[in-house]
Structure formats: structure tokens, C-alpha cells
Amino acid sequence: MVADFNWAIGGEAGDGIDSTGKIFAQALSRSGRHVFTSKDFASRIRGGYTAYKVRTSVDRVQSVVDRLDVLIALTPRTIEENLPELHEGSVIIYDGERTTMANAEIPEEMVGLDVPLKRLAEEAGGAIMRNVVALGAACEVTDFPIENLDSALEKRFKDKGQKLVDNNQEAARAGQSYVAEEFDHEFDYELETTDNDYVLLNGDEAIGMGAIAAGCRFYSGYPITPATDVMEYLTGRIERYGGHVVQAEDELSAINMALGAARGGARSMTATSGPGIDLMTETFGLVATSETPLVICNVMRSGPSTGMPTKQEQGDLNGMLYGGHGEIPRFVLAPTTIDECFWKTVEAFNLAEKYQTPVYLTADLSLAVTEQTYEPDAFDMDAVEIDRGFVVDEETIGDHQTDAEQFKPHEITDDGISPRAFPGTSGGAHMSTGLEHDELGRRTEEQEMRVEQVDKRNRKVETAEEREDWSPREFGDAEADTLVVSWGSNEGALIEALEYLEEDDIDVRVISVPYIFPRPDLTEAVEAAEETIVVECNATGQFADLVEHDVLERVERINKYTGVRFKADELARDIKATLEA
Amino acid sequence: MSSDVRFTDFKSDKQPTWCPGCGDFGTMNGMMKALAETGNDPDNTFVVAGIGCSGKIGTYMRSYALHGVHGRALPVGTGVKLARPDIEVMVAGGDGDGYSIGAGHFVHAVRRNVDMTYVVMDNRIYGLTKGQASPTSRSDFETSTTPEGSKQPPVNPHALALASGASFIAQSFSSDALRHQEIIQEAIEHDGFGFVNVYSPCVTFNDVDTYDYFRDSLVDLQETDHDRHDYEDAKEVILDADKEYQGIIYQDEDSVPYAEQHGISADMSDIPDGAPENATDLVREFY
Numbered sequence: 065m066v067a068d069f070n071w072a073i074g075g076e077a078g079d080g081i082d083s084t085g086k087i088f089a090q091a092l093s094r095s096g097r098h099v100f101t102s103k104d105f106a107s108r109i110r111g112g113y114t115a116y117k118v119r120t121s122v123d124r125v126q127s128v129v130d131r132l133d134v135l136i137a138l139t140p141r142t143i144e145e146n147l148p149e150l151h152e153g154s155v156i157i158y159d160g161e162r163t164t165m166a167n168a169e170i171p172e173e174m175v176g177l178d179v180p181l182k183r184l185a186e187e188a189g190g191a192i193m194r195n196v197v198a199l200g201a202a203c204e205v206t207d208f209p210i211e212n213l214d215s216a217l218e219k220r221f222k223d224k225g226q227k228l229v230d231n232n233q234e235a236a237r238a239g240q241s242y243v244a245e246e247f248d249h250e251f252d253y254e255l256e257t258t259d260n261d262y263v264l265l266n267g268d269e270a271i272g273m274g275a276i277a278a279g280c281r282f283y284s285g286y287p288i289t290p291a292t293d294v295m296e297y298l299t300g301r302i303e304r305y306g307g308h309v310v311q312a313e314d315e316l317s318a319i320n321m322a323l324g325a326a327r328g329g330a331r332s333m334t335a336t337s338g339p340g341i342d343l344m345t346e347t348f349g350l351v352a353t354s355e356t357p358l359v360i361c362n363v364m365r366s367g368p369s370t371g372m373p374t375k376q377e378q379g380d381l382n383g384m385l386y387g388g389h390g391e392i393p394r395f396v397l398a399p400t401t402i403d404e405c406f407w408k409t410v411e412a413f414n415l416a417e418k419y420q421t422p423v424y425l426t427a428d429l430s431l432a433v434t435e436q437t438y439e440p441d442a443f444d445m446d447a448v449e450i451d452r453g454f455v456v457d458e459e460t461i462g463d464h465q466t467d468a469e470q471f472k473p474h475e476i477t478d479d480g481i482s483p484r485a486f487p488g489t490s491g492g493a494h495m496s497t498g499l500e501h502d503e504l505g506r507r508t509e510e511q512e513m514r515v516e517q518v519d520k521r522n523r524k525v526e527t528a529e530e531r532e533d534w535s536p537r538e539f540g541d542a543e544a545d546t547l548v549v550s551w552g553s554n555e556g557a558l559i560e561a562l563e564y565l566e567e568d569d570i571d572v573r574v575i576s577v578p579y580i581f582p583r584p585d586l587t588e589a590v591e592a593a594e595e596t597i598v599v600e601c602n603a604t605g606q607f608a609d610l611v612e613h614d615v616l617e618r619v620e621r622i623n624k625y626t627g628v629r630f631k632a633d634e635l636a637r638d639i640k641a642t643l644e645a
Numbered sequence: 646m647s648s649d650v651r652f653t654d655f656k657s658d659k660q661p662t663w664c665p666g667c668g669d670f671g672t673m674n675g676m677m678k679a680l681a682e683t684g685n686d687p688d689n690t691f692v693v694a695g696i697g698c699s700g701k702i703g704t705y706m707r708s709y710a711l712h713g714v715h716g717r718a719l720p721v722g723t724g725v726k727l728a729r730p731d732i733e734v735m736v737a738g739g740d741g742d743g744y745s746i747g748a749g750h751f752v753h754a755v756r757r758n759v760d761m762t763y764v765v766m767d768n769r770i771y772g773l774t775k776g777q778a779s780p781t782s783r784s785d786f787e788t789s790t791t792p793e794g795s796k797q798p799p800v801n802p803h804a805l806a807l808a809s810g811a812s813f814i815a816q817s818f819s820s821d822a823l824r825h826q827e828i829i830q831e832a833i834e835h836d837g838f839g840f841v842n843v844y845s846p847c848v849t850f851n852d853v854d855t856y857d858y859f860r861d862s863l864v865d866l867q868e869t870d871h872d873r874h875d876y877e878d879a880k881e882v883i884l885d886a887d888k889e890y891q892g893i894i895y896q897d898e899d900s901v902p903y904a905e906q907h908g909i910s911a912d913m914s915d916i917p918d919g920a921p922e923n924a925t926d927l928v929r930e931f932y
């Protein structure tokens with residue numbers, strides 16, 4: 065089991081919980097520790113409970129657990145919400161001078177540290193820094209070198225001037241000294257540091273960075289949780305690489321702008337969540353029929369309708385696979401980790417252009433908003449490869465014209481892939497349309513051509529199935545009798561669940577699938593196993609249905625649709641229970 | 646770009662299937678002539694067409710083109726132009742496409758002021774779906790879906806444009822070939838979003854907004870003392886419900902197109918064959 069430490073700060077939305085949590089996570093990462101963060105958030109308006117949790121260890125951590133060692137509680141509700149995770153010896157840092165906290169009940173078996181956060185912050189330069197005072201106190205409790213916090217504070221505030229950095233560092237020290245001087249207590253925690261260099265980022269940021277790396281130059285989107293971070297990441301950054309972000313008036317516009325940019329020859333993308341995907345669906349069919357390369361990122365949240373907008377779910381799989389009228393060729397990629405969010409984004413752009421087919425790139429909410437540490441090499445820019453597919457220029461275009469020198473953008477070919485000519489290429493003028501068309505892009509309802517064009521578009525997917533690598537990721541014991549299959553962000557919890565299961569002598573083979581369509585054939589694996597369990601965050605088992613469809617065999621299912629991601633220990637219990645049933 | 650481009654170079658080999666006498670013939674001819682006259686050629690021109698009888702224009706013209714989904718032509722044009730500032734972009738569609746299903750995009754395209762031309766082929770009816778009321782149909786116009794008239798005031802596209810902060814608002818009439826072409830040409834040359842509403846009569850489903858009606862009622866602003874650079878003048882013309890006008894109603898002399906405001910000038914189709922230079926800076930930001 066990972067020797068880990070779990071920390072959280074909680075309060076009301078609007079209390080600066082997120083940014084404070086992020087600073088502490090950054091300090092830990094800069095100290096050479098691994099970090100995995102998670103957020104409990106209600107809606108973003110002031111008044112709801114919200115918490116930022118950090119799990120840290122010198123070893124890699126990739127899931128959340130049901131345990132909390134140190135909690136900074138800005139409201140009584142923060143303590144209540146976290147009671148199940150707090151344990152004997154847990155430390156709760158709070159400000160007894162805050163009216164709402166004056167009568168806060170600290171369970172007897174825990175250590176309550178009443179620190180005048182606001183007063184100390186005011187002394188250091190402003191009440192607004194009270195959370196930073198709490199971070200300083202946390203450093204003392206955990207014997208964590210405060211220089212790491214200094215460094216994180218500098219990163220956070222340096223753009224706003226040295227004075228602000230100094231004040232914050234002073235506030236942190238005030239919290240630290242207060243605990244050292246006022247409490248005569250031996251704390252159980254010691255956060256050792258290492259010389260390792262890590263970067264700390266979330267899935268949305270990894271997707272944004274992947275897009276820039278892949279040469280994406282145009283992004284249009286309409287704000288929606290939890291996809292907005294992609295747009296916010298790109299804004300201000302993509303411009304440095306010659307690109308641009310447009311905030312569109314709605315998702316109908318967003319996807320059509322992205323489509324327009326793609327017709328112009330740019331690598332372009334839009335990102336949204338379920339409600340936006342619904343609006344984009346009509347144009348999705350146009351993208352496929354006009355054979356336009358486009359990456360559409362769906363950061364899934366709980367649905368249907370407005371559902372639980374800030375909660376985890378993997379409910380859009382069928383929508384992405386089957387959404388839209390008519391039969392639409394497409395690719396659906398679902399990265400399983402944050403570094404894979406980066407690489408799958410790069411892959412998505414290559415697939416889109418090589419096969420002139422729309423690509424759904426989907427991350428679930430947990431993956432999108434969770435921050436995790438990685439070695440910087442995990443994002444090696446030199447390893448990024450760009451394949452633009454079959455693009456013709458003035459010299460080669462002649463091979464793809466009729467006798468009357470008309471360009472054939474939908475030329476019937478053996479592999480289904482037709483030439484592309486970017487606007488401005490002389491001799492390339494052509495029409496693209498959502499209507500069925502001939503090789504020149506002109507409308508047709510001629511039966512033979514209709515069939516040839518449908519077959520050609522579908523053939524591109526068959527070609528991709530042959531040419532590309534659709535392998536899943538594998539963990540655990542390849543010879544085990546029990547096979548657990550998962551997709552999306554469950555992978556991390558599943559890998560850690562293996563350790564719990566091992567304690568009970570349960571061997572498990574884990575297959576984590578990042579490709580939904582096309583997808584790997586699991587027939588052999590399922591047939592080799594005595595029991596197959598499909599784990600996913602939805603109620604109906606959409607991926608399990610696909611596995612049964614492919615393999616023609618029933619599988620067991622573990623489904624969670626509470627809006628909260630799987631935890632490693634919980635998953636281990638569920639798997640055990642399924643095997644015992 | 647060759648200077649000897651003739652307007653017929655913008656004609657595709659598809660014969661239009663519009664009804665004989667349809668206003669869209671004249672609208673399209675003027676667009677092709679204006680494009681040729683402004684030094685464009687089919688290989689550097691991108692036409693985005695809406696869905697409707699009007700939207701068939703993408704098929705009958707020769708250029709790079711996209712014929713997309715109903716009502717979304719403006720966002721497509723926006724994407725093309727921002728990705729490819731070197732390409733001439735012209736968006737064309739019907740009154741239903743632009744002022745009904747696509748009305749939301751119209752407002753925002755006007756505000757954005759991307760340097761492209763938007764031609765609305767306004768026949769005050771839904772032609773392709775065979776004669777239902779359109780947002781510009783008169784309130785007492787009887788159609789298959791409004792047997793007693795819609796009883797709603799028609800949308801005033803110019804007023805909508807002006808209220809949205811338009812930098813160029815014009816009106817033309819497809820059968821006044823010369824003026825129509827001149828007006829489209831000015832829209833193309835305008836630095837920003839050149840919006841032209843074109844009366845383009847439907848001879849099959851609209852027997853009130855006919856050639857005769859427009860011929861008899863149109864006042865050419867060129868023949869009045871209208872000052873196109875004067876906002877108040879524009880307001881007066883636009884809100885005058887008793888007259889039909891043609892000409893350039895409003896042009897903002899200080900119009901700065903979107904790309905210029907945002908410093909966009911690169912051809913976004915041109916990318917390296919690996920991650921861009923300095924991409925590792927992005928990783929470092931996460932330390």
C-alpha cells in the first residue's frame with residue numbers, strides 16, 4: 065500500500081478553496097512528492113460546500129482514498145462532510161474566532177488546532193490571506209519544509225508583484241510559528257521531500273497542451289463545466305503559436321466555426337460537455353459527410369439534461385457512438401490518464417486528418433479536473449508526430465482532377481481516403497456538402513454513386529482499424545482468472561485496488577480501454593477468464609453492453625452513478641463482492 | 646491571382662435548377678461579377694452557402710465552398726476567414742436561414758465584424774420547403790402555415806444589424822443588375838463584415854413581394870441626399886416602414902475588422918511536422 069498522506073481544505077464556494085488547495089498541491093509537487101488532487105464541489109455559486117483534496121506520497125499516487133489526515137475547515141459543514149474520512153489523530157485546523165466556527169465540534173479522538181487565521185492574516189497585510197496562514201500551519205503540523213510553500217506562493221503571485229509574494233510568505237510563516245509556539249503536541253506526520261522534478265496538471269490542461277503540440281491553431285467553444293478549462297488554458301497560450309480562440313455564441317456556432325477553420329486547412333477543435341454535444345450533433349453528421357477533419361472534445365459530466373453539472377459520470381458513451389441521424393463514420397477516443405489526455409489529443413488530430421473523419425475525444429469529469437504529478441518527460445514534445453494525411457498541392461493536384469481539370473475531393477479510392485486541397489491551391493476549387501455527392505462534391509441521388517460514397521466513407525474506418533494500433537492498456541496478473549475491464553478515469557483506482565485485492569489473495573487482470581470506436585477485440589481475454597467484470601461510472605453499463613456485443617458472452621458489471629468517482633478501496637470491495645456473489 | 650479572371654470562371658458546370666425567373670439567378674450573377682471585379686479568382690475564394698433554394702448557390706458557383714446545415718453558414722464563414730485571412734470569404738443564404746434558424750449567429754457575426762461578405766437572398770418566403778411564412782414575410786401574407794397571415798411584424802434585418810453594431814449595412818435588388826453588383830462589390834471591399842440584404846423574388850410562392858412591387862417601390866439612396874457615414878441618417882432610413890430602399894445604408898468609416906483587433910494574420914493551415922518550436926515551455930509552466 066502506498067505510504068500516503070491525505071490533506072484537504074474545505075469551506076464555502078467563494079472561499080478561495082480551489083486556489084488555496086492548488087497552492088499546497090504545487091508546494092508538494094515542487095518538493096519532489098507525488099500528488100493526486102480531487103475536488104468536492106457543489107455548484108459554483110457562493111453558499112455551497114466545496115473542498116479541495118490532496119493525496120500525496122513519495123511514490124506515485126493515482127486515485128483518491130477514504131482517509132483524511134489533516135483538514136483545514138473554514139466551515140462547520142466541512143467537518144461534518146468529512147467525518148467518515150477523518151480518523152483518530154486526524155488534525156483539524158480551524159479559526160475559532162470566525163463566528164460560524166466558534167462552536168465547531170471537533171470529535172474527541174481528533175486534534176483540533178484553533179488558529180486565528182484571519183487575525184494573523186490581517187497582521188501580515190490582509191484578511192484575504194487567511195487560507196495561506198492555514199497552509200503555513202499545515203506545514204508545521206506535517207513537518208514540511210516551508211520553502212516549498214514559499215516557492216508555490218511565488219509562482220502563484222509573482223505576476224502581481226513582489227510585495228504580494230512577500231506578504232503571502234509572511235502570512236504562511238505566521239501560521240507556522242503560531243502552531244509551533246501555541247501547541248505543545250507531537251504530530252504524527254512528516255512529509256519528506258525528494259530531488260525529483262515533477263509537473264502538476266489536470267486532464268483539461270493536458271488536452272489543451274496536446275492540442276497546441278499537435279498544431280491545433282483554431283479553437284472555438286462555448287463555456288460549460290467541466291470543459292471550460294480547455295478553452296481557458298488555450299486562451300493566451302495558443303496565440304503564442306500563431307493560433308486563436310473564439311468564444312462562440314453557442315455550441316452550434318462553435319462546431320461550425322471549427323468546421324470552417326478545418327475546411328480552411330487548419331487543425332481545429334472544439335470542446336464541450338453533454339448539453340453542448342447534443343447541440344453539435346447535426347453538424348457532426350455534416351463534418352463526417354463532407355469528410356472534414358475535426359476533433360470534438362466531450363468532457364463528460366452527469367446527465368441527462370442539466371443533470372449534476374459538477375459531478376462525475378461516464379454516461380455519454382452511447383451518445384458519442386450513435387448520436388446523429390443517419391449512419392455516421394467516426395472515431396471515439398477516451399484517454400484513461402492525464403498524460404494520455406495529452407497523447408490521445410495528438411493522436412486524435414492525426415486520425416482526424418489521416419482519415420478526414422470527425423473524432424470524439426472524451427474525458428470524464430474526474431480526469432478533467434483532477435491534478436496529478438508527472439515526470440516532465442511524460443510530455444516529451446520531441447516525440448510528437450504530425451501526420452496531415454493525403455493533402456495535395458499545385459504539383460500533385462493534377463493526378464486527382466477530371467479531364468476538365470476539376471478536383472475530386474471525394475475520389476473513390478481503395479482505402480477510402482481521398483485527396484484534400486486547401487483553399488488557395490490552384491486547380492483545387494471544389495464544393496463540399498452535407499448532401500450526398502459525387503467525387504467532385506456535387507449533389508447526387510444517383511443510386512450507384514450513393515452506395516459508392518457511403519462505402520468509401522465507411523472504408524476509411526476499416527482502413528484505420530487495419531493500419532492503426534487500437535491496443536488496450538494492461539495491468540495486474542495476465543494469467544488471472546478474473547478479468548476487470550474499464551474505460552476512462554477508473555484506471556488509476558483500479559490499479560491501486562489491485563493492491564487491496566492482493567491482500568485477500570485475489571489475482572486480477574485489468575484491461576483499461578482508451579479506444580471506444582474502433583476498439584480492441586476482447587474476445588480472447590474474456591474467454592480466457594472465468595469471470596469478467598466491467599467497471600464504469602454510469603447506471604446502465606454502456607461499455608459492458610459493447611463488450612457483450614463484441615464477445616457474445618455475458619459479463620458482470622460494477623456501476624457507480626452517485627456523481628462521485630471510484631475510490632481504490634471501494635472498488636476492491638466491490639470486485640470482491642461481485643466475485644463472492 | 647490572375648487579373649484576367651472573368652466572372653464566368655465562377656460558374657460551375659451545374660445548370661441551376663431554380664424556377665425560371667427566380668431572383669436568385671440575378672443575385673448570383675452579381676456576386677460572381679463583383680468577385681471577379683475585385684480581383685478574386687475561384688481558387689482563392691470560399692463560398693459558404695446556407696440551406697434553402699438560395700443555398701444551392703454553392704453548387705452553381707465554382708470556388709472552394711461549403712454547403713452546410715440550415716442556419717449555420719455564418720459561423721462556418723467565420724472559421725474559414727480567421728484560419729485563412731488570405732482567402733476571400735462570401736457567405737450566402739436565405740431569409741429563413743439567416744433571420745430565423747440562424748438569427749442568433751447573425752447578431753454575433755455582425756458584432757464580431759470579421760472581414761467577410763454576407764449576402765441574404767431575401768424572398769420573404771421559405772422557397773425550398775414550398776411556401777411557408779418566413780421571418781421577413783408581411784404580417785398579413787397568407788401562406789400554407791399562416792392561412793390568415795402570421796399576424797407578427799416581420800423582422801427588420803437592417804435594424805437588427807444596426808442594433809448589433811454593424812459596420813456595413815446595404816440593400817440591393819437582384820433585378821437591378823448593375824446596382825446590385827456595385828453594392829456587393831462595396832461590401833467585399835469594406836474592411837469588416839459587409840452585410841447585404843438582397844431582394845431576390847420567389848416567383849413561385851410569393852405573389853406579393855414581386856419584381857413589380859420592388860421596381861415600383863424601391864428608392865435608390867444614391868439618388869437622395871443620404872449620407873452612408875451618418876448613423877442618424879441610417880437610423881431614419883432603417884426605421885422608415887413606409888418605403889423600400891436600395892443602396893448602402895450605413896458604413897462605419899472607422900471599422901476595424903476582427904482579425905486586426907486580435908492580431909490574426911497567419912495562415913493557420915501552415916504548421917510544422919512536429920510540435921511547434923518552444924512547445925516545451927508549456928510543460929515547464931506546470932512545474
Ligand SMILES: Cc1ncc(C[n+]2csc(CCOP(=O)(O)OP(=O)(O)O)c2C)c(N)n1
Pocket residue numbers: 696697698699700715738739740741742743766768770771772773774779
Ligand atoms: C434543421 C433543419 N430544419 C428544417 C430544415 C428544412 N428547411 C430547408 S430550407 C428551409 C427554409 C428555407 O428558407 P430560406 O432560408 O428563406 O431559403 P429559400 O428557400 O427561401 O431560399 C427549411 C425550413 C432543414 N433543412 N434543417
Ligand code: SF4
Pocket residue numbers: 662663664666667668669698699768772773846847848849850
Ligand atoms: S421556389 Fe421560389 S425561391 Fe425557390 S427556386 Fe423557385 S422561385 Fe426561386
Ligand SMILES: [Mg+2]
Pocket residue numbers: 697739740741766767768769770771772779
Ligand atoms: Mg427565403
